[in-house]
Amino acid sequence: MPTLHNELYGAMVLSSRAHAKIVSIDTSAALAHPGVKAYYGHKDVPGNNVWGAAMFDDEEIFASEEVHCVGQIIGVIVADSQVIAQEAARKVKIEYIDLPHVVTIDEAIAADSFIPLTKSIVKGDVDAKCAKVFEGQTRLGGQEQFYLETQVVLVNNKGESEFEIYASTQNANETQAVVASVLGLSANKIACKVKRLGGGFGGKESRTIPLACIMSIASYHTKRPVRCMLDRNEDMAISGQRNPxxxxxxxxxxxxxxxxxxxxxxxxxxxxxxxxxxxxxxxxxxxxxxxxxxxxxxxxxxxxxxxxxxxxxxxxxxxxxxxxxxxxxxxxxxxxxxxxxxxxxxxxxxxxxxxxxxxxxxxxxxxxxxxxxxxxxxxxxxxxxxxxxxxxxxxxxxxxxxxxxxxxxxxxTALHLNQAGAMIHIYHDGSVLLSHGGVEMGQGLHTKMIQVCAEGLQIPLDMIHIVETSTDKVANASPTAASASSDMNGMAVKDACDQINERLEAYRAKGLSWKEIVHHAYFDRVNLSANGFYKVPDLGYKWGENKGxxxxxxxxxxxxxxxxxxxxxxxxxxxxxxxxxxxxxxxxxxxxxxxxxxxxxxxxxxxxxxxxxxxxxxxxxxxxxxxxxxxxxxxxxxxxxxxxxxxxxxxxxxxxxxxxxxxxxxxxxxxxxxxxxxxxxxxxxxxxxxxxxxxxxxxxxxxxxxxxxxxxxxxxxxxxxxxxxx
Ligand code: MTE
Ligand code: GUN
Ligand code: MOS
Structure with missing residues (x-):
């Protein structure tokens, strides 16, 4: 995306310690750097500084008192350009008192360091009689997603407390929700838009969100657009990988x-x-x-x-x-x-x-x-x-x-995420604007959704266009994940087509062309927009009971x-x-x-x-x-x-x-x-x-x-x- 008028760049100030108490942060040298506009840290968060991607809110947007890993975000330097912002961010001096840390699974087990939620599945009697018993251990490593496009966010403060977020995320809905919470605003003031990703592979299901929050905080205070695109080494070091x-x-x-x-x-x-x-x-x-x-x-x-x-x-x-x-x-x-x-x-x-x-x-x-x-x-x-x-x-x-x-x-596995929405607008010229909750990241989802829509409305593929995924077109969309996007969004698209087809049935029965159908329906004041919805049936597993x-x-x-x-x-x-x-x-x-x-x-x-x-x-x-x-x-x-x-x-x-x-x-x-x-x-x-x-x-x-x-x-x-x- 081309640079917006007045755009600033945000560079992250990162922890250099695995686990430490923050004693002091000295930003004077950084702020004296020509072209630097501001430094923001935990004290500058207008709303909530704490969030969580799923079950626990156990993550700070900006570390306040302690850091828990090398690369945890402590603050952001906002400046006229990327080079200036990055140079100045390196000049922020932080004093720490180191605390004990663990890196590996074995170290965590020895230190009894766990997330306090143990999950299990138990069926039958594992102590049942066996003729032979074998024991072993399997170890396997993590994996960097290595999407070609690194994590990137551009936030535009539109005034009147409205924010537009362009993010390389698989999860526009949660980006909207967490940014709203961090800025202390309601979700209807925040729109998150995603054209397409240069790959996500799961790495952008949740880990783009902190970046979106930080650029939003910077844009909130400066009242200007702020962008950040992580360098490859930053992205690999801070954005998380597959769990070993x-x-x-x-x-x-x-x-x-x-x-x-x-x-x-x-x-x-x-x-x-x-x-x-x-x-x-x-x-x-x-x-x-x-x-x-x-x-x-x-x-x-x-x-x-x-x-x-x-x-x-x-x-x-x-x-x-x-x-x-x-x-x-x-x-x-x-x-x-x-x-x-x-x-x-x-x-x-x-x-x-x-x-x-x-x-x-x-x-x-x-x-x-x-x-x-x-x-x-x-x-x-x-x-x-x-x-x-x-x-x-x-x-x-x-x-x-x-x-x-x-x-x-x-x-x-989280029941509530098994839902999807879609929106169809048919314009007077017969062209169709399709929106659905899923993000295109190279997996061909938009192509499949256009196919489903073309089949549903019985029109050629090239009459249908998808502009982008956006929270102001489809609300409460689940992340594009779990391989379920074409299943779920496809059904929502089909639902929208079914609604439209019902309204157009009488015109179709006359054997008119698509353009004629739409033209006559418009003059008859027929609603040519539909909002499709789908929830996956039958699901409802109960952890612990091992039922459903x-x-x-x-x-x-x-x-x-x-x-x-x-x-x-x-x-x-x-x-x-x-x-x-x-x-x-x-x-x-x-x-x-x-x-x-x-x-x-x-x-x-x-x-x-x-x-x-x-x-x-x-x-x-x-x-x-x-x-x-x-x-x-x-x-x-x-x-x-x-x-x-x-x-x-x-x-x-x-x-x-x-x-x-x-x-x-x-x-x-x-x-x-x-x-x-x-x-x-x-x-x-x-x-x-x-x-x-x-x-x-x-x-x-x-x-x-x-x-x-x-x-x-x-x-x-x-x-x-x-x-x-x-
Ligand atoms: N294919 C490409 N080209 N790029 C991607 O980022 N992500 C994968 C997979 N295929 C990905 C991809 C992951 S992790 C998931 S969950 C699915 O696409 C999500 O899309 P789907 O639900 O439409 O299959
Ligand atoms: N990706 C693959 N499976 C899942 C799942 O069950 N939940 C979430 N959030 N993402 C997934
Ligand atoms: Mo894929 S790991 O569910 O984004």
């Missing part, structure tokens, strides 16, 4: 190796505030079974409060983390009982009509069918045999293959990946990946294939090369692409095939045109690359005298891979791949 997890599991089998019981404790690293972490944990608890029937389950989830950036939503939202834990217990147990990975998984698949540990019956359960279709299509058995041959001949390069399934529950429906339905799929690992360097190449998914009756298969490819690659990056590292003082080390490795072009599987389940029914699916949510579910399938790497290592370890099972933390970086080879070089180095660092 640690899962302790104890799994019981019967004498036929069927799963009988799962007793598990999940821990996530929430960072300094609760943000969405408890909801992430809820979703994790609901995905700890993955696709396996376990009659007796006790799953307990605790969120560790640590002194790092506040972790948040990232595509999958706890689902992939829990699926990883499930697939590591499946992998390690298969190794310990000496059964093939595939056989152990297949014999434990859920069957149609069985209920999950959260007591939801599985309907249209096609996972086994789609899995076997993929196994066949990808020529799995023959390729596995070929890999065994290859590995016998090759000492320093080993290949591995994996076949990994997933299911993903579609719905917000948690998810509207499940999206499911499976992936096969084959890799070659260089045992000397720990590097790897993805030879081929195949993905097969059930997306119902897809509204737009091209978009959906793009979503599968993108999510897969993100999941692959998360589980292989992307690693966030921290200094012991709590400062994030990996603050840019130089030392944080997202996938590049050469990481893409050399052969990459995407397909949809064939010959499947969707009787129970009650979504718009029976399409299914796609945005997040494929992400976990990218970890099939990790499991293939692990499989290659298993062959290497066999040869190197370590035939037993082993655990390999995620991500499988070259360092971790090299250290897990089990050869004399790795062993003699005595550098154990360090467990438990997060």
């Amino acid at each position: 997890f640690m899962g302790k599991w104890k799994v019981g089998l019967d004498e036929n190796n069927k799963l009988v019981a799962l007793d598990t404790e999940l821990y996530l690293n929430a960072g300094w505030s609760s943000d969405l972490s408890v909801a992430v944990m809820e979703r994790a608890l609901g995905h700890i079974d993955n696709v396996y029937y376990i009659p007796n389950v006790r799953a307990v989830g605790r969120c560790c409060r640590t002194n790092i950036h506040s972790n948040t939503a990232f595509r999958g939202f706890g689902g992939p983390q829990a699926n990883v834990i499930a697939e590591t217990y499946m992998t390690e147990i298969a190794e310990r009982i000496g059964m093939s990975q595939e056989q152990f998984r297949e014999m434990n698949f859920y069957k149609e009509g069985q209920t999950t540990h959260f007591n939801q019956e599985l309907k249209d359960w096609h996972l086994p069918k789609g899995y076997f279709q993929l196994k066949e299509k990808s020529n799995f058995d023959a390729r596995k045999a070929a890999i065994e041959e290859f590995n016998k001949q090759s000492k320093w390069r080993k290949r591995g293959i994996s076949l990994i399934p997933t299911k993903y529950g579609i719905s917000f 429906q948690l998810f509207f339905y499940f999206t499911m799929g499976a992936a096969v990946s084959e890799v070659e690992v260089d045992l000397l360097t720990g590097s790897h190449t993805v030879i081929r990946s195949d993905v097969n998914m059930d997306l119902g009756r897809s509204i737009n298969p091209s978009i959906d294939i793009g979503q599968i490819e993108g999510a897969f690659i993100q999941g692959m990056g998360w589980s292989t090369t992307e690693e966030s590292l921290y200094f012991p003082n709590g400062r994030l080390f990996t603050q840019g692409p130089g030392n944080y490795k997202i996938p590049g072009f050469q990481c893409i599987p050399q052969e990459f095939n995407i397909s949809f389940f064939e010959d499947v029914t969707h009787e129970s699916v009650k979504t718009v045109y029976k399409s299914k949510g796609v945005g997040e579910p494929p992400l976990f399938l990218g970890t099939s690359v990790y499991f293939a790497i692990r499989n290659a290592l298993w062959y290497a370890r066999q040869e190197n005298g370590h035939p037993g099972s082993f655990s390999l933390s995620l991500p499988a970086t070259p360092e971790r891979i090299r250290m897990a080879v089990g050869d004399s070089i790795a062993e003699s180095s005595k550098l154990e791949a360090k467990q438990g660092e997060r």
Whole structure:
């Protein structure tokens, strides 16, 4: 967006300590800097300085007495330009008294530092008799969203206490609500507008809000427009990432190796505030079974409060983390009982009509069918045999293959968020202005909504336009998240179309063209605007009671990946990946294939090369692409095939045109690359005298891979791949 007249720039003054008391703040040098207009801190907040993204209001907009992480926002310098503001912000002198801090999950457990809300799902009797019991631990790291466009906000003070906020947010509604509270104004004075995002991936579901509040405070006092766009290193350091997890599991089998019981404790690293972490944990608890029937389950989830950036939503939202834990217990147990990975998984698949540990019956359960279709299509058995041959001949390069399934529950775990709105205006020339509650961030939502509207009104696509997402067009919209946006907004759009169609029925019956229909209806004074609404039916899970429906339905799929690992360097190449998914009756298969490819690659990056590292003082080390490795072009599987389940029914699916949510579910399938790497290592370890099972933390970086080879070089180095660092 071009610069507005009189626009100022805001640069954040950030904590340099992980946990400390603020003794003094000296802004004199900063304010003396030419071009600097003002410094604002907690004393300058007109309304409420405290907010929370979900269950707890435990976050200050500006730190008042204490800071809880490196990068927490203490104040803002407002100046004529970005360069001046940033230079002056560095001149603000802050004195601290350091307090004890914790960075990792293990440190938080030792210090008993938790968010005070433990969630659990308990079904059956986990102490039921089992023939064999296995225990283990799974550790997996966080992930930076790395949207191409960093967090950015522009606030325009329009006078008369009206504020217009342009924000790169997935959550215009909550931005409006929190800004109103922070400014001490009512929500009807604040409009939040979103044209489109250069990617969100969950990182803009809540973490844009503090930035919007701060620019609003600056605009409130200066009465001028104020903008801030975070630099990449700032964005990575302060805006939060995927929650790292640690899962302790104890799994019981019967004498036929069927799963009988799962007793598990999940821990996530929430960072300094609760943000969405408890909801992430809820979703994790609901995905700890993955696709396996376990009659007796006790799953307990605790969120560790640590002194790092506040972790948040990232595509999958706890689902992939829990699926990883499930697939590591499946992998390690298969190794310990000496059964093939595939056989152990297949014999434990859920069957149609069985209920999950959260007591939801599985309907249209096609996972086994789609899995076997993929196994066949990808020529799995023959390729596995070929890999065994290859590995016998090759000492320093080993290949591995994996076949990994997933299911993903579609719905917000917070009941009230499962609602959506839409607005249609038809103008006299027949053109249609469509608005709905969802944000376009590259996932193709607007295209799908235009398709739904065109189908609903029976008009061509090019007669419909979406200008932007805005709180003054659709009120109380949920965040664009949980992969449910096209389901929910699609139904709201359809509802608006239905209302209009009812009013236009008589004109349609005359066989008029669309333009004629609209023209006659206008002169007959027919209302040509409609407000659509939808609430997802049937939902209402009760935590604790383990009753009521948690998810509207499940999206499911499976992936096969084959890799070659260089045992000397720990590097790897993805030879081929195949993905097969059930997306119902897809509204737009091209978009959906793009979503599968993108999510897969993100999941692959998360589980292989992307690693966030921290200094012991709590400062994030990996603050840019130089030392944080997202996938590049050469990481893409050399052969990459995407397909949809064939010959499947969707009787129970009650979504718009029976399409299914796609945005997040494929992400976990990218970890099939990790499991293939692990499989290659298993062959290497066999040869190197370590035939037993082993655990390999995620991500499988070259360092971790090299250290897990089990050869004399790795062993003699005595550098154990360090467990438990997060
Ligand atoms: N695709 C692109 N290109 N950019 C994004 O930021 N976000 C993902 C996914 N796909 C994202 C994306 C996430 S985290 C979610 S929840 C869904 O899109 C949200 O959109 P939907 O509900 O329309 O699927
Ligand atoms: N993203 C994915 N799932 C969820 C969810 O259940 N709640 C929220 N707020 N965001 C999500
Ligand atoms: Mo996606 S993590 O639900 O924004």
